[in-house]
Amino acid sequence: MSTVREAEETTHEPSAARAWVAVLGGVAAGAVTIGVAELLAGLMERFGWSGGIPSPVIAVGEAFIDRTPPWLKDFAVNNFGTNDKAVLLAGIGVVLFLLSCLIGLLLRRLPVAALVGFVVLIAVAMAAVLTRPGARPADLIPTVVGGLMGLWVLHRWRGLLSVGVGRREITTERRQVLTWTMLSVVGGGLALAAGRAVSGSARAIQAARATFVAPEVQHPVQVPAGAPVDVPGITPYIVPNGQFYRIDTALQVPQVEASGWKLKVTGMVDHEVEIDWKTLLSKPMQQAMITLMCVSNEVGGSLNGNAIWTGWPVRELLKLAGPQAGADMVLSTSVDGFTAGTPIGALTDDRNALLAVAMNGKALPVEHGYPVRLVVPGLYGYVSATKWLTQLKVTTYAKDQGYWIPRGWSAMGPVKISSRIDVPRDGRSVSPGADGTVPIAGVAWDQHTGVSGVQVRIDDGPWQSAKLGEQATVDAWRQWVLHWPATKGRHTATVRAVDAKGQVQISAEAPPPPNGSTGLHSVTFTVS
Ligand SMILES: Nc1nc2c(c(=O)[nH]1)N[C@H]1C(S)=C(S)[C@@H](COP(=O)(O)O)O[C@H]1N2
Ligand SMILES: [Mo]
Secondary structure, three states: HHHHHHHHHOOOOOHHHHHHHHHHHHHHHOOOOOOOOHHHHHHHOOOOOOOOOOHHHHHHHHHHHHHHOHHHHHHHHHHHHHHHHHHHHHHHHHHOOOOOOHHHHHHHEEEEEEEEHHHHHHHHHHHEEEOOOOOOHHHHHHHHHHHHHHHHHHHHHHHHHHHHOOOOOOOOOHHHHHHHHHHHHHHHHHHHHHHHHHHHOHHHHHHHHHOOOOOOOOOOOOOOOOOOOOOOOOOOOOOOOHOOOOOOOOOOOOOHHHHEEEEEEEEEEEEEEEEEHHHHOOOOEEEEEEEEEEOOOOOOOOOOOEEEEEEEHHHHHHHOOOOOOOOOOEEEEEEOEEEEEEHHHHHHOOOOEEEEEOOEEOOOOOHHOOOOOOOOOOEOOOOOOOOOOEEEEHHHHHHHOOOHHHHHHHHOOOOOEEEEEOOOOOOEOOOOOOOOEEEEEEEOOOOOEEEEEEEEEOOOOOOOEOOEEOOOOOOOEEEEEEEEEOEEEEEEEEEEEEEOOOOOOOOOEEEEOOOOOOOOEEEEEEEE
């Protein structure tokens, strides 16, 4: 038995090489391919030579996101929340690693299959790069050069395998294999890190953002002193930019330089209009406090936030273009291909639908749409709040659809009235204050309609009216608090809001798809 095995191991046949050597070859080729591609992609982005997404990894990830079936997307958001992007990137990493191992294994017995498989993967990556919005042929350079380098590594490994590396004794070949693997993996890793570090005109954009001075407005928003309710642990009435929820389909945040930014108004208009950044800033800007809201928010979820936005009303721009009769929708497009279909009325009526350039007095954070995004009071973000905005097409619902509509969400997305308990947090233990009460507090919203009341029920008790913070505008949420004379033990608090017309928030439960969740939020806590 052992003699047979030794005989096999010393044969100078390709198949004599151990599987691990072959696997290392695949891993080395994968590391070199990705490292080289990401380094080149980073440099291209850095120097502005790319049009779309030159990184094959990010391009494949974004193409994947666009094709994610709704059930998988819901699963990802429910289980990973806003970490879904990190999880997707980790998943891509694992899949690439396994594919590399597989290609290595094939290299041993079926080298042609290994090479063909590798070329197919590169072709898939090339297709993903080419189909990203704004892609140019040059965006293929990183994938092609990385792929050629990977092929070269595979070819070299073929050579190593054919001299029979893998015998049990330490041989020079074996040392060579390990050295090559180390060099490839470490070099590939460093190249990847370097590529990501230099990528984007990120630094230039951050510098431009830092020196940006939010435009002066005639009527700055004053937060009424009575609007915030002062209870420790409640969501800030104005959510700081760094804490604001973020939802988008971009695996890599689009880096758009304001100096090159343009917005086109096309479609059913009398005259197409195009404005650039300078022109936009020269327009009379307005400020508005608007609570933004994601349709994916579950009852009690935190995918919403209130901010003061500065921008030029969209209706003024549309007026310049002259929408034609029959148009009922405006399809807004982002530089990354995302689209939202907004009822034209919401953009032409007197509400503060803005082409926003500032958020809470600062340039828009890059993740929130720098340099320009749409903000429309009263509508969920998926039908209105396009970030990295580049185009407005005046059109009809019959002709066009926003990004999420074919993915199972309603074409119309008016915000539904809802409310949330922020304190006490679910499952916490609290002790009453000196006056014997426990504050139960949170936020309630019904954008562009307004909240007129908030009621809280403890266990199976009667609905009690909470104290409301002042209503600054119907477009923003209201904070509320009930100082409950607490009794010891476990309790459940439930909240419901009442709208401006006296209509009470419904208790029937509905999941977010297709047009927003309903149901009442409750928390269970212990008073000690
Ligand atoms: N370009 C782009 N804009 C987008 C999205 C997107 O995926 N891409 N998502 C929309 C959705 S679903 C929401 S809820 C809001 C969230 O805005 P925020 O990330 O600034 O909170 O952005 C909207 N604008
Ligand atoms: Mo959303």
